[in-house]
Amino acid sequence: MLLYLRLFKESFSFAINALTNNKLRTFLSLLGVTIGIFSIIAVLAAVDSLDRNIQDQLSGLDKNTMYLTKFSFLTTDVPRWQRDNFPQTDSNDFDFIRRNVPDIAASAYLIFGSPQTVKYESETISGVNISPASNGIYDIDNIKIEEGRFYTEPESINGAPVIVLGYSVAENLFGNVNPLGKQIRAYGRKLTVIGVIKKMGGLAGNSDDSAYVPANFVRRFQSGGINGIPGAIMIKPEKGIDIGAFEGVLKQKFRAYRGLKAGDPDNFFVNKMSGQTDQIDAIIGSMNLMGWIISGFSLLVGGFGIANIMFVSVKERTNLIGIQKSLGAKNRFILFQFLFEAVILAVIGGLIGLFFVWVVSLIASQFTGDFEFVLSAGNMFLGFMLSSIIGLVSGVIPAISASKLDPVEAIRTGM
Known part of the structure; x- marks a missing residue:
């Protein structure tokens, strides 16, 4: 040795x-x-x-969360012309799903929109991603509030002119001033700040540059033409259930609601978060x-x-x-x-x-x-x-x- x-x-x-x-x-x-x-x-x-x-x-999102909408988040075999003729998913669809589909832990109606300019007195921020959504988004997105609160179900239903700001948006608009109760302008209208989201940082920091408003507030003045405003229904199933069976029940009930017959193809997509993470x-x-x-x-x-x-x-x-x-x-x-x-x-x-x-x-x-x-x-x-x-x-x-x-x-x- x-x-x-x-x-x-x-x-x-x-x-x-x-x-x-x-x-x-x-x-x-x-x-x-x-x-x-x-x-x-x-x-x-x-x-x-x-x-x-x-x-x-x-990490804060449940991988079983589903988006029911006319759009497919992944590649699909459905032709473009056929997808373009699908009806928009609206608030009436959301009300039906919420009342008739079992085993739903949380659900929300979300409107797809473009970045907005937000103003407070002399301060202006452009390109803010405002998400018009019903209050169920709070549980689905696992939103954590730093100050104030999130809007309630009555505020969501009535389309109250309130807004919850991301951390960076609030900081850039108000600096050291308490933003709660202050009125800002977005969509060319006045909104009252009722809450500020905790700072996320990292790639998740894009939520720091965003905001939430009730979907029904936006529906008051936005019109999407014949097919309505482009939107989606977010659905978070109960934990421990069979996801495949849940999706089958969801599709069956929604097809019946839209009057689709046995041989008719779906005129909607159910996009799962698990597919996106994969x-x-x-x-x-x-x-x-x-x-x-x-x-x-x-x-x-x-x-x-x-x-x-x-x-x-x-x-x-x-x-x-x-x-x-x-x-x-x-x-x-x-x-x-x-x-x-x-x-x-x-x-x-x-x-x-x-x-x-x-x-x-x-x-x-x-x-x-x-x-x-x-x-x-x-x-x-x-x-x-x-x-x-x-x-x-x-x-x-x-x-x-x-x-x-x-x-x-x-x-x-x-x-």
Whole structure:
């Protein structure tokens, strides 16, 4: 055991000396591995950070939540002309669903609208995403109130001119002034602020730049033509029920309500949150795969660089190898000497690459606001292991060729 430890120690010392004696060559070899490790870990860290922020954003939503509307959120086989002729989902549909479909934990009627300009005295904010929705949205979106309250069911039914602001909207409009009870203008009309939503941050921070108003308030002055205002019914089923059976009952009752016969196709879509999250997971997986493929070329170049440098190193030190073997050095000593040199090169390059990823992650987090760019311990360990494997694979053939040199021929060739 001690013999092997001594062998490792001496081989390691020889490898370090060889690297320090050829600083330019070492630097060029490190550069290839550093770029490779930096590329792949940076891509993986970016994708992981994006995935984590998306999951944080969706964490408050039940994946079984459904959107009943004339639009399909995912790709569909229904022709465009047919979808365009579907009737809009309106408040009457919502009232029917709420009263006749069992096992509903919460439901809401939502109107799709465009970003609005919000004003308070001299302050103006444009592009605010105001969601006209019935008060059931409070439970479905898992809204958390920082100040004040959310609008009640009577306010929702009566279309009261009230508004609940996102954190950033309230902060930009009012600064340090208490916004509760203040009147602002949106849709060209006066609205009373009754609540402010807690700051979310991250990708979920888009709710910080949004607001909620009763859907019936908007229905008073907006008209969507023949098919009505574009909207959707949000449905959150009770926990523990069979989602497939629930969806079947929902479709059956709504088809009967719309007068559809047995052979008629649905003139609506039931979009599930689970389908959207599955699509997001698939996109994240594809991004990871593309990151591996693109960064793999950088790693390949780094590996070839180390292998090339090691072959050159063996060629230059052929005479020294012959002398070492003539003095009794075993093949495994020569093998470990060059193998250690390759692994040390790769590991140092990998660590430098990880350091640069860490620096970039800190800088990126500063410039991306609430988006948190995270370099996880798993990615750091992966980078270390990858660099070690690159060193082993790149150095094993030069090391074997060096260990099998004949001492006499090696000395003669080196002279």
